[in-house]
Amino acid sequence: MKLATLRTSFGTCAIRIDGPNVGTELDYEDVGALLASPDWRKAAQLSGEPVVFDTADLAPVIPNPGKIICVGVNYAKHAREMGRELPTQPTLFIKFPEALTGPYDDVYVPDFATKKLDYEGELAVVIGTRAHRVSVAEALNHVAGYAIMNDYTLRDYQRATSQFHAGKSFYRTAGFGPWLTTADEWAPGRGAQLTTTVDGDVRQDDNTDDLIFSVAELIAFCSSLYPLNPGDVIATGTPEGVGYARGADAMLGDGSVTRISIDGLGSIENTTRFGEPPTNNCGEGCTCTSG
Numbered sequence: 001m002k003l004a005t006l007r008t009s010f011g012t013c014a015i016r017i018d019g020p021n022v023g024t025e026l027d028y029e030d031v032g033a034l035l036a037s038p039d040w041r042k043a044a045q046l047s048g049e050p051v052v053f054d055t056a057d058l059a060p061v062i063p064n065p066g067k068i069i070c071v072g073v074n075y076a077k078h079a080r081e082m083g084r085e086l087p088t089q090p091t092l093f094i095k096f097p098e099a100l101t102g103p104y105d106d107v108y109v110p111d112f113a114t115k116k117l118d119y120e121g122e123l124a125v126v127i128g129t130r131a132h133r134v135s136v137a138e139a140l141n142h143v144a145g146y147a148i149m150n151d152y153t154l155r156d157y158q159r160a161t162s163q164f165h166a167g168k169s170f171y172r173t174a175g176f177g178p179w180l181t182t183a184d185e186w187a188p189g190r191g192a193q194l195t196t197t198v199d200g201d202v203r204q205d206d207n208t209d210d211l212i213f214s215v216a217e218l219i220a221f222c223s224s225l226y227p228l229n230p231g232d233v234i235a236t237g238t239p240e241g242v243g244y245a246r247g248a249d250a251m252l253g254d255g256s257v258t259r260i261s262i263d264g265l266g267s268i269e270n271t272t273r274f275g276e277p278p279t280n281n282c283g284e285g286c287t288c289t290s291g
Helices: 032-035 042-045 076-081 136-142 156-157 215-225
Strands: 002-008 011-019 020-027 050-052 069-073 091-094 107-109 121-127 143-150 174-182 193-198 202-205 233-235 257-262 266-274
Touching: 002 032, 011 032, 020 042, 032 042, 121 193, 121 215, 121 257, 136 143, 136 215, 143 266, 174 266, 215 233
Parallel strands: 069 233, 107 266
Antiparallel strands: 002 011, 002 174, 011 020, 020 050, 069 091, 121 143, 121 233, 143 174, 193 202, 193 257, 257 266
């Protein structure tokens, strides 16, 4: 199945994707709320009101994860291009839910923070059942499914200190979606290709299985530190080809269109805009359509 969170005039709702731009409305406000139900797989298969949607109205597939755990330098070639040693255990940092935005939303960056903007296409893993101190062998049994994330990065903020967080969690910059493809339809080990383009120019093109630490190893490691709960997200790292390694001319500018695709999971596309977003009935800069 493919599950998405859709913005409507009344808020958001979870939908099951039944075909291009058509789906079935589910009785949950978003996919995160659906996954919190113990029988979410059965609930996702139930009949409901049909819906026709525009991809522009897709929200982050999990709008408010309890945890967003990001993995740094998890592709060997990317580690080398960034001048880092290969890690001996996963390098983790945290992204807050406020950093997420829809898979086709524009990304607005305030003028004071536009100097070194970068893209990072990543495979995202969404947890489906609680995992605490699980083994590598059983780790994938706890996965609800997979999606795409852009670990959008402000390199000057990231590299100002030894901590990544400030450059990795800027408000509404990380496109996430377009939907959750459930683990019975997609799983690691099939050599799926991740491709990132900027204004049509291919920047990243690598095998999502070419990880230093596999998806199963990441789940086992993270679950050894703290419980992973339904709806928690692990962003598994980015391949080589980021703008920072290519030079100043490869960084994102006003109007740059970043598209990230993974075989079998679809694609997301976000346009960088300098300045504040337009206001709406929320009374503040906002990309939602719910008022």
